[in-house]
Amino acid sequence: MTLDTLKLYCDVVRLRSFSRGAAANKVSQSAASQSIQQLEAELDLPLLDRSRRPLQPTEEGRTFFEACRTLLQGFEKARAELSAVKQRVEGTVRVAAIYSVGLHDMSRHMQPFMAAYPHARVLLECLHPHKVVDAVLNDEADLGVLSYPAATRALEVLPLRSEPMVLVAHPTHRLARRRSLVAADLTGEKFVAFDHDLAIRKAIDRALKQHGVKVEVVMEFDNVETIKQAIGINA
């Protein structure tokens, strides 16, 4: 006696036909007939009245049908619950991010993520860009978020988004009131820059050189937050 046999029996009773019940279970009519005969032999009870058309369950057959239906519904419910558990997203994802992303963007993304996957946990660490790469390479982080990532064989780089590079100045700076600037306007200006070994700094230096602009680097920081603070206090 298997669940398949019980389902077959329920379908035969429900559809009032061996043929239709068999078709519903993708077996031949003969196989359905034999399965139910075996079921009756195991129970030592006639479950169906075959002398009538359409066929009818006997009194015992009706009782057995109700019991089988409850059993099968319970099984389907349990299977659905197991399936839901299987599909549940859980565990911990370790994210290493540069300060600007970690302090602003990540918290914005984490709220909907945690709402959608309440059984998951996010461990966020804000690091220097080089350390973000190291964390991923050393399996200390599952993923890293940074700007200007260098593609290597050991790293898969996926673009997250693009955003414009902007120039910022203290409100009292002579360029702050200008609606637009050209690169030449920056010549000789005091510049708070990223550390010279960062990819973003190299990209900025390349862009300035392309336009023949020389600036006076007065401070270097490894993250945009500190740069913004330095500009803010007019350092």
Next chain:
DNA sequence: AGGTACCTCGCTCCTCTGGG
């Protein structure tokens, strides 16, 4: 390789239904 379970196929038998 042999045993077992389960299946399909082909056939027979039974019941129902509609027409004469």
Next chain:
DNA sequence: CCCAGAGGAGCGAGGTACCT
């Protein structure tokens, strides 16, 4: 009421997959 056709169930033979 009788008969023929259609639909459906049961039975036996044989095939296949799986296990020991």
